[in-house]
Amino acid sequence: MEARFRVGDEVRVMKAYPPGHIRTPFYIRGHTGVVERICGAFPNPEELAQMRDGLPTQPLYRVRFRQKDVWPDYRGPDSDVVEIEIYQHWLEKA
Amino acid sequence: MKDRGSYKPLSYFQLMEVTLRELLVEKGVLTEEQIRRQVEDMRGRTPERGARVVAKAWTDSSYKKRLLENGTKACEELGLDVPALKLVVVENTPEVHNVIVCTLCSCYPRMLLGIPPDWYKSRAYRSRMVREPREVLKEFGLSISPHVQVRVHDSTADMRYLVLPMRPAGTEGWSDENLAPLVTRDSMIGVAVAKSPGTSA
Numbered sequence: 657m658e659a660r661f662r663v664g665d666e667v668r669v670m671k672a673y674p675p676g677h678i679r680t681p682f683y684i685r686g687h688t689g690v691v692e693r694i695c696g697a698f699p700n701p702e703e704l705a706q707m708r709d710g711l712p713t714q715p716l717y718r719v720r721f722r723q724k725d726v727w728p729d730y731r732g733p734d735s736d737v738v739e740i741e742i743y744q745h746w747l748e749k750a
Numbered sequence: 751m752k753d754r755g756s757y758k759p760l761s762y763f764q765l766m767e768v769t770l771r772e773l774l775v776e777k778g779v780l781t782e783e784q785i786r787r788q789v790e791d792m793r794g795r796t797p798e799r800g801a802r803v804v805a806k807a808w809t810d811s812s813y814k815k816r817l818l819e820n821g822t823k824a825c826e827e828l829g830l831d832v833p834a835l836k837l838v839v840v841e842n843t844p845e846v847h848n849v850i851v852c853t854l855c856s857c858y859p860r861m862l863l864g865i866p867p868d869w870y871k872s873r874a875y876r877s878r879m880v881r882e883p884r885e886v887l888k889e890f891g892l893s894i895s896p897h898v899q900v901r902v903h904d905s906t907a908d909m910r911y912l913v914l915p916m917r918p919a920g921t922e923g924w925s926d927e928n929l930a931p932l933v934t935r936d937s938m939i940g941v942a943v944a945k946s947p948g949t950s951a
Contacts, residue, residue, distance in 0.1 A: 679854060679906050679907045680906070681853050681854060681904065681906060683853075683880065683881075695836065695838075695907075695908065695909055696836065696908075698907070698908045701907065716907055716908060716909075718838075718909070723900075723902075727881055730881075730882075731882065731884070731885075732882075732883070732884045732896070732900060733896045733897075733899070735899040736883070736884075736899060736900045736901075736902075737899065737900075737901050737902070738880055738901075738902040738903075738904060739901060739902070739903050739904070740903075740904045740906055741904075741905070741906045741907035741908065741909055742906070742907075743907065
């Protein structure tokens with residue numbers, strides 16, 4: 657599958673709660689960040705967990721979020737960030 | 751006092767492990783020798799492997815560049831095989847401090863650091879490191895200036911992370927071999943900095 661986003665793009669993590677083996681942490685769903693790098697494409701772990709082949713592979717991104725956006729009561733400086741790997745099917749254009 | 755021995759009944763997961771292992775052997779999927787060798791290999795991997803990579807990056811700037819571009823390939827250059835693993839190396843600078851966590855489970859660059867410490871797998875570390883990294887780092891004895899950006903890396907999918915700590919002052923002209931012992935496991939996770947010359951182990 658082709659990578660839909662580029663480095664520097666603003667993306668929003670979908671706010672969805674499907675059952676099963678999900679590699680998108682709860683705390684980041686619904687938040688907006690910036691693509692830091694494209695890691696390549698990998699079999700979809702949600703499918704692999706169901707003993708399926710996980711194909712087509714999903715582009716995987718590293719997305720950078722401002723801590724202050726993720727945790728409104730974050731006590732550190734504004735510049736602090738958290739970076740998370742997120743598969744393309746969890747992202748939409750912000 | 752009478753020695754009552756140390757016998758304890760197997761826990762649920764120990765029993766599962768024995769059952770699964772015996773079944774795999776019985777069905778001819780694996781041999782006991784293969785399992786033993788894997789366990790031996792796993793225990794043979796120690797943070798000294800990661801330290802070699804860091805020391806090389808400190809002394810060879812073109813190696814460092816390759817390491818930051820493609821961690822897996824750069825490890826292979828040193829004969830460190832990192833199979834089925836994409837290694838991302840993140841560099842600490844005077845402006846940025848990196849730290850690694852896996853909030854979902856306990857992903858860890860075992861090929862370079864060996865078996866993770868228990869605290870890395872603890873619920874407290876995993877939940878707090880993303881939410882209040884500066885407080886957690888302080889509990890490790892590391893105070894980060896508010897002028898330095900803290901960058902937490904949540905290892906959630908197919909990448910594994912290694913922190914390239916800053917080279918300690920007073921090590922100018924040192925060889926890789928002399929530098930490597932300064933690179934501790936914790937400094938490559940990002941909860942500590944590399945040792946300074948003259949500090950005891």
